[in-house]
Amino acid sequence: MTKRRVVVTGLGTVSPIGNDVKTMWDNLIAGEVGIGPVTKVNPDEFPTKLAAELKDFDPANYMDKKEARRMDLFTQYAVAASKMALDDAKLEITDEIADRTGVWIGSGIGGMTTYEEQFRKFLDKGQRRVSPFFVPMMIPDMASGQVSITFGAKGINSCTVTACASGTNSIGDAFKVIERGDADIMITGGAESPINNMAFAGFSSMKAMTTNEDPNTASRPFDKNRDGFIMGEGAGILILETLESAEKRGAPIYAEITGYGSTGDAHHITAPAPDGEGAARAMQQALNDAEMEGTSVDYINAHGTSTEYNDKFETMAVKTIFKDHAYKLGMSSTKSMTGHLLGAAGGLEAIISILSIKHNIMPPTTNYETPDEDCDLDYVINSPRETEVNVAMSNSLGFGGHNASLIFKKY
Template identity: 65%
Template sequence: MSKRRVVVTGIGSVTPLGNDAESTWKNILAGQSGVGPLTRLNADEYPAKVAAEVKDFDIEQYIERKDARKMDRFTHYAIAASTMAVKDAGLEITEENAPRVGVWIGSGIGGMETFENQYEIFQNRGYKRVSPFFVPMIIPDMAAGQVSIMLGAKGVNSCTVTACATGTNSIGDAFKVIQRGDADAMVTGGAEAPITKMSVAGFCANTALSTNPDPKTASRPFDQNRDGFVIGEGSGIVVLEEMEHALARGAKIYAEIVGYGATGDAYHITAPSPGGEGGARAMRMAIEDAGLTPEDIEYINAHGTSTPYNDKYETMAVKDVFGDHAYKLLMSSTKSMTGHLLGAAGGVEAIFTIQAIRDSIVPPTINLETPDPECDLDYVANEARRQDVSIGMSNSLGFGGHNATIVFKKFEK
């Protein structure tokens, strides 16, 4: 039985670099940084002084205020990105096709902001003043649930929670839903709004965040002077469709998704396995699933968090998988500009990989000034590079030992 082919027909995002996919991409290619001073919280209370915050976002462009008040910020981002992706795809959801259109949107930590705010209300005013929408607002699956309700999509409705691998796992899992015939279209990706008191406190406590106070240089993947990631927020959503379904309705096709790999480190709750062996297995699995060889891969959008262990071990994993070809392919970390969007990172970075294939240009890794001798691949330092990209890969690695890789290919009928 042959596998059904799956293509990307719509993209939508909300990021620290723009409130739609194309303005974000324009700023990425220009090497702009979305990192700025931490304003959502009192920065004096934390060793981390910078964050990649979404700016000038208005949820009321997408839903009414009364409905928005019943949702956490991460769901707002998912609704906006999903609305844009479905509109971009030109996908009309009707009573007839609704059971064949699904939603698979993940979030790493869900409604943390709501949890904190409502707990303060409970402490100060008692349980009767806690919002009746408290539980639906905080649970991570509510982004998928609300998007499904908004769109009228009645197919597979699910949520992946795999920390920073969430967005990539979600897209990979949605890809498999269509490939095996359980849906014709899926709205999928990740959403996150983690710039909250306890979230930032937790990441500071485990020394994961950069304490560099300079927004311009705090996120510096693969640089010898990196000292942690910069927390970010937003959402990245794609519309995946079975190829014949997309062609039959005359949809534009950005790229084809051809491979997915997912593995576990079985090693440590936060640290990657030595040498990045779990990530290496995910990449191999995705390449094999795509029916490709390592030499076919031309670009990797790296997980590239700007933490000491991740960048070193991801580089080692790439060398393990690709051998000599590792020095010929291009690899970049767009987190140098967006910060780390946690569960939304894989969704946003999938879009960047798709756009790199579409536009024949590879985004840069900015702030790469003093290369780490142990990170010696071509990270497209500081400036975007014009190059034809037929096949690109996106990696995501998460706390808990989650590793996920997806592969996109230039579409050819």
């Protein structure tokens, strides 16, 4: 079967460092940290005092207020980012293309804030006070469902739930839908709004989040003194379409997506496989899918959570696959500025990887101070690097042993 070429024609995001793509990118390159004191939970009740929250997000700028009230925040974020991506792609979903336009948006935990709010109502006031919209607001596929309804996309409509790999897996799955001919256009990415009491309690109990109270050093991927991640929220959405469709429309083309790898560790529910074995296989799968040698990759946007084992084992995985070239390519974790958007991380970081190609700039890993002998690659430390970027890889790794890698290249 001949593979159809797939390109990226639109980008949209709401993120802790900007509620549109240009603002997000400008702040990223400036090294702006979107982390601050958490406001959505009482910090006195948790060992972690910080989060990467959205600022000044108003759903009325993107959708009807009445409809917004029937959506959890993660779905609002997905609709907002999808609207911006469609506008960016100059794409109107008409009756002529609706059946061939699909949606595939992932979320790691869906509407947990809605679940928490409605469960409290149930305990305090009984069953009759639970909202009839509770279930459709909570389930993770509703971001994809609402985007389809809002914009009239009638093709395949799906949601990948693979914890922190959800956004990356969704983009890869959408890429394959187009490549094999089941759709011509896909709205894809990830969305998450996890900053609530139960999520904070769960991750705190696991000791997965940092207890550092300084926003400017709390998320420090690959640094020897890293001690956990910072929870973030938002959405990152891409418009993928066939090269033929994009050329026919005269659409802007940011990059071509050429490779996707997805593997399972079969090891542990939260800890990565020793030496990053599963992540290494995902990266190799993506290279094989792209029919590309590892020496072609210029930049890796790492999963880089600022946790002890992730950063160490991801570094080992890169060495396993790229060998000597591992020390020659640039690598960074933008979670140092955005925090960890969980299921939306892969959507936002795919956008960042694509923009690194467009602008020939590798964004930095900020907050890095103390080298770690186990993390000895070129992490583009503290300042962006202007250099030719023709090929970028984006990695995401999730609880349950999910590993996903995407490859984008200059068109």
